[in-house]
Amino acid sequence: MTDKPQVMWQWWPLEKVKPYEKNAKIHSQGQIKEIANSIGQFGWRHPIMVDADGVIIAGHGRRAAAEFRNDEVVPVVVVTDLSAEKVRLLRLADNKIAENSSWDKELLAVEFADLSELNIDLGGLGWDETEIDKLIGTVLDSDDLVPLETDGDASRSGANVVTLSYGKQKVPLTDDEHRDLDRLLHEHIAATGSKFGFARSLIEARNAAPRV
Incomplete structure (x- = not known):
């Protein structure tokens, strides 16, 4: 030995x-x-x-x-x-x-997205801001919204259902919800110049809304 x-x-x-x-x-x-x-x-x-x-x-x-x-x-x-x-x-x-190693881009994107929600400085990690922004964008990219078989209430209403995927979660969205979310995302990008903090802005808006 x-x-x-x-x-x-x-x-x-x-x-x-x-x-x-x-x-x-x-x-x-x-x-x-x-x-x-x-x-x-x-x-x-x-x-x-x-x-x-x-x-x-x-x-x-x-x-x-x-x-x-x-x-x-x-x-x-x-x-x-x-x-x-x-x-x-x-x-x-x-x-x-x-x-000789490589990155799992999906897991990397989720990790960056989670860290961005904590308002942590992501500088100094070896990725530039554009690369990080692009990775985080894939978490909420419309390309990840895929049609689902309609059932339940959505089937009865005739609405087309898609899913928003982030991490291991899949959230069903109707066409209207998809369009509204896409609009809010573009408004956030126009206001901030980045997709950073988009989910946080939705959470804060929900917290600030009057309780019914």
Whole structure:
């Protein structure tokens, strides 16, 4: 059984952390600023991984962000249990394997929509405002309103029923309700320039309405 490596953070002067001269990973200035903003918002949650000589294995972007922020010290984890060859392999694997994942767009949209209802600042997450707005828009997009088989009261009234889907919920709407909701959404966008806070505005309007 292989002994587990001891993983301990250390705080080193920034100049002691040396970039790998053959680092093939490119970080744009925009991404470096995003990393810097993330560190400012959440603190250091991922240390820079270095070898025994202080050469970076993983974390060139974080080092660049620290330099951008004028940080004098940075957290590091020193890897001493791998051979020089395996360290070189780890440099490649750490970056490439992370790139092989993908996002569930529906769940991501719901998560953003839920967070937007809490009036939380969604900046500094790596998505720009347009991307987030587009994702949230899919939660209430009319493309997600699909016809249902009519039954019950709707069937007797002859109304065509569609559903509004958000998360795991499906809310039946008549054509009139669909048109009214679409109108309110467009009015909200015209007033605010965004779909952010649309559901909150409906809730607040309902709360402010006189109780019958």
